[in-house]
Amino acid sequence: MDQATAEERLLDAADTLFYERGVQAVGMDAIRQASGVSLKRAYQLFPSKEHLVEAVLRRRDRAVLAGLQAYTSARATPAARILAVFDYLDDWFRQPDFRGCAFINSYAELGGVSEGVAALVRGHKRAFTAHLAALVAAAGEPPALADQLAILANGAMVTAAVTGSPEPARQAADVARRLLEPAQGVT
C-alpha cells in the first residue's frame, strides 16, 4: 500500500468513526483497525490525533462545498439555485447514517478546548455562508438574505439530527420560499 492510499484510508476511517461516535470516543486503535493502516504509518502521516482530526475536517470542508456547488449549479434560475440548497439538505438528512453536521458537532465537542478545530469550523461556516451570499447576489436579492438562509440551514441540520427526521429540510425550504417572495412592509 503506497503512502497516498494509506492516507486516504486513514482519513476515510477516521471521518466515519468520528462522525458516528464523536472524536474523543474514538481511539487511535479503532482507527487503525478500521483503516488497516498500522499505527506506525499513521503517526508518520499525521504526527498526532489532533493533526488527523484537522485533516479530516479540511477534507470534509472541501467535499461538502463541492457537493453543494454541484447541487446548486445544476439548477436553471437563480431562485432555484437558492432553493436547491434545501434539496441538498433533504438528500443528506435521508442518509441512514446522518448524525448532524460534522463541523457543528466538532465545534460542540472540541471548540472549547482546541483552537485549531474552532478555527476550521468557523472557516467552514464562513465559506458555506459565502456560497449562499454568491447565490443571493446572483438572484438580485438583498445581501442580508444570505445570513438568514445560513441560519435556516444550520437550524435544519441540528433539528434533523436531534429529532432524527428529514422534515426540517422541507420546513426550512418553506421559509426560504417565503423569504424569496417580494417583501410586504416596505414598498
Add this chain to the structure above:
Amino acid sequence: MDQATAEERLLDAADTLFYERGVQAVGMDAIRQASGVSLKRAYQLFPSKEHLVEAVLRRRDRAVLAGLQAYTSARATPAARILAVFDYLDDWFRQPDFRGCAFINSYAELGGVSEGVAALVRGHKRAFTAHLAALVAAAGEPPALADQLAILANGAMVTAAVTGSPEPARQAADVARRLLEPAQGVT
C-alpha cells in the same frame, strides 16, 4: 454542608465546566475542586458521571424553559410573545460565556454513544418546540409555523456560537417577522 446544598454546588460546578469545555474534557476531580464537594459525597449523590451529566441536563431543561416562559409571558400581544423568543436569544447570546446550546452541544458530543443523553436532548427540544407551538396557536397562526420557528431558533443558537456574534438573534427575528406577515401566494 447539608445534602441539598452539596447537590446544588455539584450541579452548579458540573454545569459550568461541562458547558465551558465539554463533558468528556472535564474530569470528576475538576468538579470536586470547583464545587468543594468531596468525591465520596459526590458519588453517593450521583452514582456515576453519567448520572451527574443527566441531572445537569434535567436541571438546565427546567431552567431554560422557565426563563423562556418568563420572557414570553411578559409581552402583551400573541405576536409579541412569539418575537420575544428571539429577544430571549439575543440576551443569551450576549452573555460573555455563551458557547451555544448545552443540549445541542451534549447531543453532538454524546448523542452517538449515550442513549440517555440523546433522549434528554430530544425531550428538551420537543418541549421547546411545544412552547413555541402554544404561542403560535394562541396567535391564531398555522401550526406549521412552530417547527419553522424552532429551526430558526436552533439555527441562531449554533450560528451565534460558531461565529461568536449575537447577530443571528436579530437576523432570525427578522425572518420570524416575515413569517408573521400574512402569506402572499395563497389567498
Add this chain to the structure above:
DNA sequence: CAGTCGGGAGAACGATCGTTCTCCGGCTGC
C-alpha cells in the same frame, strides 16, 4: 466524657488513551 459514626482528603486501582518502541518478516539492490 467515651465510643461510634459520618464525612473529608487524597491515595490507590483498573481501564483506557495517545504515543513510542521492539521485534520480526519480507522485499530490494548488488
Add this chain to the structure above:
DNA sequence: GCAGCCGGAGAACGATCGTTCTCCCGACTG
C-alpha cells in the same frame, strides 16, 4: 543469494480517567 532496510503487529509506557478505599478527624449520643 544475501545484506540491509522498510513496514506491520503488537507490547510497552506514561498520563489521565472514573471509581473505590483507607485513614483520620470531628461531632453527636448515652
